[in-house]
Amino acid sequence: MRTRFAPSPTGPLHLGHAYSAILAHDMARAAGGQFLLRIEDIDQARAKPEWEHQIYDDLRWLGLSWDGPVMRQSERMAAYDSALDRLWRRGLLYPCTCSRRDIADALSAPQEGTSPAIGPDGPVYPGTCRPDAPTGHPARPRPKTHHLRLDIAAACLASLNDSPGAADNGSGLAFMETGAAHAGPVSTSCHAYETQVGDIVLSRRDFGTSYHLSVVLDDAAQGITHVTRGDDLFDATRIHVLLESLLGLPTPIYHHHPLIRDETGKRLAKRDDARAIARYRADGASPNDIRRMVGL
Structure with missing residues (x-):
């Protein structure tokens, strides 16, 4: 099994990203497989190096490790x-x-x-x-x-x-x-x-x-043998x-998971800074707290 997490460096990772990344990571590790990382930065007008660095930092803080080099779409x-x-x-x-x-x-x-x-x-x-x-x-x-x-x-x-x-x-x-x-x-x-x-x-x-x-x-x-991503892409x-x-x-096997939503039922987006992983980190949350928040 080879899964992946493929965020875009156009804003902070939020709880929805955490859910998707943790799920793909844990599925691969449980099967003795590999978890890969890809940066989807084809939108060069919006992609920023600081957001890419924040992605790496947030994933490591969550306790996630990836196998092999990071793939970047711009290359x-x-x-x-x-x-x-x-x-x-x-x-x-x-x-x-x-x-x-x-x-x-x-x-x-x-x-x-x-x-x-x-x-x-x-x-x-x-x-x-x-x-x-x-x-x-x-x-x-x-x-x-x-x-x-x-x-x-x-x-x-x-x-x-x-x-x-x-x-x-x-x-x-x-x-x-x-x-x-x-x-x-x-x-x-x-x-x-x-x-x-x-x-x-x-x-x-x-x-x-x-x-x-x-x-x-x-x-x-x-x-990639198993694509794990949000239900909005089904x-x-x-x-x-x-x-x-x-x-x-x-053709990989596909696994579309539920979306993480706010109290009103609205799906999270990059503009929801209040749900950003970095914000929770700054407020003293632990990686296990994040897992509990997203139901994992």
Whole structure:
């Protein structure tokens, strides 16, 4: 078993981060496995060295140790570029020149009285800038001045064609989930990918990649066998499973855990400094106090 904790250095770690890190660490140690650390710093405009150092300090204070060197996404842009080139050459990506206003207008247009479907990244993209024919081609360079979207319908069919034993018989692509809320095999059909996920962005012109693409490539590079993360990312897992299939990567076992919330039921965020681990440390809390606060 190899688990990981992959925070972004854009603010202080809070109780929700502590829960996720401790759970992944303890699962790996109980199985005689490894716990790895990754810094997800592709958003260089918000990532700060001081927050990264605070992450290391907080994790060590919690009594957590990690195996091997720390992976940093900002050092892996070549891997992301290579994967994008592969998808582009297969005709599965297209440049999106639509503005946010264009997409909002398309979503707000009358649709027989129905509201836009909500996917892992928000309202499902309505296909405003989707071309009539594939734009990717080996002889045509991949554009880097626009967002690149994944043609989800073509990608799902390509993925099923890549797997001789697979057929879109209503079940589609599947992964194994061990989190209590969704335990068991979870599958997504091509129809569901089209209507519930849509053409998600895989490369942003300001980042050069996206969370969905980088997390899949990084988990494979680190040999992660069990992905442990918050339940808010459960719906995004179908995207990750699709990308794993398209890129010939192994699919880990996924464990989505409950989110830590405040007294009003609101999930914690980086802006909740009152819940920051460093604040509890300064107030005299112990690592065992933190474990008790998060139910561990």
